[in-house]
Structures are given as structure tokens and as C-alpha cells.
Amino acid sequence: xxxxxxxxxxxxxxxxxxxxxxxxxxxxxxxxxxxxxxxxxxxxxxxxxxxxxxxxxxxxxxxxxxxxxxxxxxxxxxxxxxxxxxxxxxxxxxxxxxxxxxxxxxxxxxxxxxxxxxxxxxxxxxxxxxxxxx
Amino acid sequence: xxxxxxxxxxxxxxxxxxxxxxxxxxxxxxxxxxxxxxxxxxxxxxxxxxxxxxxxxxxxxxxxxxxxxxxxxxxxxxxxxxxxxxxxxxxxxxxxxxxxxxxxxxxxxxxxxxxxxxxxxxxxxxxxxxxxxx
Amino acid sequence: xxxxxxxxxxxxxxxxxxxxxxxxxxxxxxxxxxxxxxxxxxxxxxxxxxxxxxxxxxxxxxxxxxxxxxxxxxxxxxxxxxxxxxxxxxxxxxxxxxxxxxxxxxxxxxxxxxxxxxxxxxxxxxxxxxxxxx
Amino acid sequence: xxxxxxxxxxxxxxxxxxxxxxxxxxxxxxxxxxxxxxxxxxxxxxxxxxxxxxxxxxxxxxxxxxxxxxxxxxxxxxxxxxxxxxxxxxxxxxxxxxxxxxxxxxxxxxxxxxxxxxxxxxxxxxxxxxxxxx
Numbered sequence: 001x002x003x004x005x006x007x008x009x010x011x012x013x014x015x016x017x018x019x020x021x022x023x024x025x026x027x028x029x030x031x032x033x034x035x036x037x038x039x040x041x042x043x044x045x046x047x048x049x050x051x052x053x054x055x056x057x058x059x060x061x062x063x064x065x066x067x068x069x070x071x072x073x074x075x076x077x078x079x080x081x082x083x084x085x086x087x088x089x090x091x092x093x094x095x096x097x098x099x100x101x102x103x104x105x106x107x108x109x110x111x112x113x114x115x116x117x118x119x120x121x122x123x124x125x126x127x128x129x130x131x132x133x134x
Numbered sequence: 135x136x137x138x139x140x141x142x143x144x145x146x147x148x149x150x151x152x153x154x155x156x157x158x159x160x161x162x163x164x165x166x167x168x169x170x171x172x173x174x175x176x177x178x179x180x181x182x183x184x185x186x187x188x189x190x191x192x193x194x195x196x197x198x199x200x201x202x203x204x205x206x207x208x209x210x211x212x213x214x215x216x217x218x219x220x221x222x223x224x225x226x227x228x229x230x231x232x233x234x235x236x237x238x239x240x241x242x243x244x245x246x247x248x249x250x251x252x253x254x255x256x257x258x259x260x261x262x263x264x265x266x267x268x
Numbered sequence: 269x270x271x272x273x274x275x276x277x278x279x280x281x282x283x284x285x286x287x288x289x290x291x292x293x294x295x296x297x298x299x300x301x302x303x304x305x306x307x308x309x310x311x312x313x314x315x316x317x318x319x320x321x322x323x324x325x326x327x328x329x330x331x332x333x334x335x336x337x338x339x340x341x342x343x344x345x346x347x348x349x350x351x352x353x354x355x356x357x358x359x360x361x362x363x364x365x366x367x368x369x370x371x372x373x374x375x376x377x378x379x380x381x382x383x384x385x386x387x388x389x390x391x392x393x394x395x396x397x398x399x400x401x402x
Numbered sequence: 403x404x405x406x407x408x409x410x411x412x413x414x415x416x417x418x419x420x421x422x423x424x425x426x427x428x429x430x431x432x433x434x435x436x437x438x439x440x441x442x443x444x445x446x447x448x449x450x451x452x453x454x455x456x457x458x459x460x461x462x463x464x465x466x467x468x469x470x471x472x473x474x475x476x477x478x479x480x481x482x483x484x485x486x487x488x489x490x491x492x493x494x495x496x497x498x499x500x501x502x503x504x505x506x507x508x509x510x511x512x513x514x515x516x517x518x519x520x521x522x523x524x525x526x527x528x529x530x531x532x533x534x535x536x
Contacts (some may be wrong), residue, residue: 009411013438013448014157014431017149018205019319021385024326025148025300028293029416036415036474047417047474050286058292058333065326068385071152071451072438117289117336143277147304147314148297152452155519158460159430163282166427170281170340180281184420192426192467199460202519206304206315210351251423251470282427284420286473291416339420 004080007037011073022069027104028061031093034079035108038091044129054126056110057117059088063106067097074098084130086121087112138214141171145207155204161238162195165227168213169242172225178263188260190244191224191251197240201231208232215264220255221246223264272348275305277286290337295372296329301360302347303376306359313398322394324378325385327356332372341365352398354389355380406482413475414472424471429506430463436481437510446531448449456528458512459519465508472525475499483532488523489514491532526534 009030017023024100039046049056069075077094083090094105112122122130143164150158155211173180203209210230217224225247226238246256256264277298307314317324337343344364350360357380362373365379380390391400411432419425441448451458471477478498485492491514496507514524524532 010438012431013151013434014159016152017147018152018154019323020152020326021325023148024329025293025296028296029414032293032415036412038281040474045474047472052525055287057287057289057336058331060333061292061331063326065328067453068325070449072442072447142278144301144304146297147300153459158463159427159434162427162430163280166281168280174340179340188423191421191423191470192465193468195426195465197460197463199462202459204315206313219499229364234308282425286414286420286422287417288420344438389517 004078004079005038005079006076007033008074008076009033011069011071011075013071015069023046024063024065027063027065027095027106030075030077030095030104031079031091031106031108034077034093035091037077037080038081040092041096041127042129042132044126049126053115054114054120055115055124055130056089057113061106061108061112063104065104067101067103069095069097069103081130083108084122084127087119087123089130125132139168139172139175139216140210140212140214141168142208142210143167145203145209147205150205156237158197158199161199161226161229161240163238164209164211164229165213165225165242168211168227171211172213172215173263176263176266178260183199183260187249188254188257189247189249190223191247193243193245195240195242197238199238200234201237203229203231203237209237216241218256218261221253223256232233256258272346273302273306273309274344274346275302275344277301278340279337279343283337284339288291290371292331292333295331295333295354295363295374296370298343298345298362298363299347299359299374299376302345302361303359306347306349307397310397310400312394314338317394319394321383322388322391323381324357325381327377327379329374329376331372333372334370335365335369337363337365343361343371349398350375352395355387357398406480407436407440407443408474408478408480409436410478411435411479413471413532415473417471418473421507424505425469426465429465429467429497429508430504431478432477432497433481433493433508433510436479436495440481440483444531444534446528449500451528455517456519456522456525457515458491459515460509461513463508463510465506467506468504469499471499471505473496477505484509486524486529486532489521491524510519
């Protein structure tokens with residue numbers, strides 16, 4: 001279950017704030033990029049999951065900001081699944097800079113909801129995809 | 135048709151970038167805040183418009199950035215409708231700082247679309263609301 | 269130390285995502301709005317703190333998303349200080365919708381850094397302001 | 403002067419809004435990604451330009467939104483320089499989806515300013531880099 005998926009992206013200028021570094025809220029967007037890539041590598045894109053009527057909504061999250069990220073830096077986002085229960089899934093993330101130093105890490109728990117926003121069990125097709133060895 | 139609606143909001147820290155000023159793309163969000171308020175003052179919130187199945191999608195826009203906006207500044211957003219045709223509406227905007235200096239101004243044209251993203255005529259109930267004297 | 273500061277703002281259209289609700293990362297921006305207001309009410313705006321060469325950088329945070337926030341909703345952000353140590357300050361937040369239901373709550377720890385990004389003790393003038401009864 | 407630089411990026415979930423498509427303001431961020439890449443390919447990153455004390459601040463811009471961009475789509479951003487005068491530079495952009503359809507196009511004019519925000523002539527080293535054949 002601990003297969004780590006890694007992907008890369010560049011820090012946008014718009015991601016920075018007047019402290020001269022990446023605005024702290026952007027790390028939740030980077031985690032989200034990692035989650036998107038985690039699912040794609042398992043053969044089921046999150047876009048397709050939503051088309052099938054299932055949404056993974058954020059329930060809880062924790063972040064540690066360790067170093068300042070800089071504009072135009074190429075970051076690596078490492079994502080892995082830590083827990084999968086009936087209606088929830090927990091992911092862990094690390095965001096690294098070009099030298100391999102950790103900028104931030106953390107985790108989020110997402111709950112499976114249907115189009116009306118009601119909690120539903122994670123369907124078998126999604127569960128299998130999340131657990132599959134990439 | 136040139137009734138100007140004015141509203142105020144504060145610049146968020148997250149709106150700034152590493153140049154130490156408001157990131158230029160945020161002015162499109164400020165214009166959008168102005169448009170939201172313009173419609174609410176006319177008695178029909180844009181949230182309600184979407185619930186009725188009509189969406190106003192951006193078609194074209196123009197911005198002049200004149201001065202740097204600063205974190206925590208209280209800005210005034212002035213919005214007025216300039217043209218209303220069969221399926222399009224054009225708004226103009228000015229964003230002013232606390233001293234009344236213009237930070238940015240511009241205009242956007244929005245097209246009326248239905249839930250499938252197809253262009254449709256602006257319905258009578260929306261047209262009447264947009265034209266109504268506030 | 270547990271004086272709660274409350275402020276209000278409206279959810280921007282740009283704050284939503286394709287799930288039809290406020291994007292989860294925006295709650296960190298709402299927390300930040302609350303922090304800004306907390307400090308202003310104590311007589312020392314955070315903008316002024318930065319002008320004096322002190323920056324409060326995010327170190328750690330935790331969020332629980334409880335309900336979906338909706339476009340154009342007027343939210344209340346409640347902010348209070350929970351701990352103040354040599355170089356760190358911990359704030360707690362609640363974001364409520366118009367009916368008083370909690371959309372999200374959480375906390376963040378911020379570290380005092382100078383213009384070079386180095387950790388420094390929170391200066392006496394800032395400490396006094398943070399602790400002052402508003 | 404019309405050398406076109408093309409780069410690719412994926413649409414983030416956070417880039418979407420409740421209309422189910424990319425929020426219109428994000429195209430200014432995509433233009434900015436294109437500009438960043440344009441400069442890097444010419445051998446002088448914009449990050450380095452700022453380190454040398456020159457900032458390119460937005461002065462004027464125009465956008466036509468042509469089609470809806472979708473979450474997780476891989477977009478191509480084409481950027482080229484159209485004009486270069488004493489203190490200003492004008493770029494043009496096209497954002498294309500995976501099928502080569504144009505999502506948006508437009509242009510921006512940027513003015514060269516120093517660290518105090520004052521307009522200054524574009525220095526020779528920057529001018530040469532902008533004009534260089536990539």
C-alpha cells in the first residue's frame with residue numbers, strides 16, 4: 001500500500017506572496033496535484049472518478065511547512081496512500097525542491113461523497129484502483 | 135443603464151505576490167466581486183441565476199493596471215453595465231484604493247450559456263434584472 | 269488570552285472549484301484573513317509588523333473541513349490566540365456560515381522570522397500587541 | 403522577433419470553479435507561465451532578472467476566452483514577443499488544449515520597474531536576452 005508516486009511541476013509566479021516565497025496555502029494545491037497523479041498512474045484518473053458520480057471531498061488535513069519554496073523552482077511531489085477504509089482514504093505527501101530538501105509534508109483524509117454531497121462507501125472499482133500496484 | 139454600484143473589500147495576503155503587491159490576475163477576481171454585487175443590488179443574485187440554469191461565461195476582457203495594490207488595503211470596486219445585447223452583457227469596472235486612486239480598470243464581456251455550455255439568449259427575467267434601476 | 273476576534277467576508281466565485289463548493293485550500297486564506305483582523309483589532313496591523321522587519325511564517329497547521337461553503341455566502345471567521353512562546357504563536361480559527369454552522373476549523377503555528385528568513389524571538393512590541401486585551 | 407516558445411502544463415483542480423471549467427483569471431497565470439518559459443529559453447530566467455533588481459510589472463492586457471478548459475487537461479502555452487520599446491515589452495499568448503483547439507489567447511504589456519516600483523528603461527542585458535534567437 002505504500003507505493004510512492006512522484007511527479008514534478010514548476011512553482012508559478014502567482015504561487016508566491018509578498019514574503020517572497022510560495023504562499024502556504026499553495027501546498028494544499030501541490031498535494032492535490034500529487035493525488036491527481038497518484039490516481040492517474042493507477043489507471044483511473046480522478047476526472048473519470050467524478051464523471052462516474054463519486055467525489056473525494058477533503059475531511060481533515062495536516063501540514064508542516066519546513067522550508068520556503070521559490071518561484072520557478074521545480075518541485076517534486078511524492079504521494080502515497082496510507083489508509084483506506086469504508087468511506088475514507090488517507091494520503092501522505094512530501095514536496096521537495098530541486099536539491100531534495102523537503103519544503104513541506106503532510107497528510108489529508110478524503111471522504112467519498114456522491115453528487116448530492118452525501119457520504120457513500122468507496123465503490124469497489126475505485127477501491128481496487130486505489131490499491132492496485134502501479 | 136450607467137448606474138454605478140460600488141462595494142468594498144480588503145486585499146488578502148494571499149492576493150499578493152513576490153513583487154510585494156497584488157498579483158495582476160487578482161483584479162479579474164475583484165471585477166467578479168463587483169459583478170456579483172452589481173447583480174445582488176438589482177435584486178437577483180448571480181448564485182440564483184445559476185440555480186435557474188443560466189451561466190454568464192467570460193468571452194473577452196481588457197485590463198489596465200495603473201498602480202500597485204497593497205496587502206490589507208481596503209479597495210472600492212465600481213461596476214456598471216455598458217451594453218446588453220441578445221446573448222451578451224458588457225460590464226466596466228474601476229478598482230480604487232483608500233485615497234480614491236485607481237489601481238486598475240477594465241471591462242469584460244460575458245456570454246449567456248446554459249448548463250451544457252451552449253450560448254443562449256439572456257432570458258427576460260435576467261435582462262429585466264440587469265437593466266432595473268437599483 | 270482567549271479573546272475571540274470575529275470578522276466577516278463573502279465567498280468569492282473564484283474561491284469555488286468544480287465540486288461546486290469552496291476549494292479546500294481557500295480555508296487557509298480565510299484563516300489568514302482572521303489573523304489579519306485579530307492583529308488589527310489589537311492595534312498593530314500585520315502590514316505594519318512586516319514594515320518593521322518581522323514576518324510570521326507558517327510552520328504547522330491542521331484543518332477539519334466540516335461542511336461545504338458556497339459561493340456568495342457571507343462567512344464569519346473567528347480567531348483567537350492559543351499559545352505564545354519565544355519565537356512562535358499558535359492561533360485557532362473557526363469559519364461559520366450565515367446560519368452559524370461550522371464550515372471548517374483548525375489551527376496554525378507561525379514562527380517569527382526576520383527579512384532573511386531566519387528564526388528570531390518575537391520582539392517585545394509584537395508580543396505585547398498580540399497579548400493585549402482588544 | 404516572432405519566435406514562438408511553447409511549453410506544457412496540466413490544469414490543476416484548484417484552477418477550476420463551480421462552472422466546472424477553468425476559472426477565467428487563471429489564464430493570466432498561464433500566460434505568466436508562458437512568459438517565464440519564454441525568458442528561460444532565451445537563457446535569462448525571470449527569477450534572475452528580479453535578482454538583478456528589475457521587475458516586469460503588468461501595464462495592460464487583453465484576453466479572449468474561446469473554449470472551456472477542463473481539470474487535468476494538458477495545455478500548451480505558446481508565447482512570443484510582439485514589441486519591445488524603451489521601457490515596455492508586449493507579449494502574445496495562445497493556450498491550446500490537447501487537441502490543438504484554442505482555449506484562450508491574448509496579449510499583455512509589461513513595464514520595466516526598479517525595486518522602488520519606478521519605471522526604468524529596460525537594461526541592455528535584458529533587451530538582448532529578450533531579442534535573442536532562442
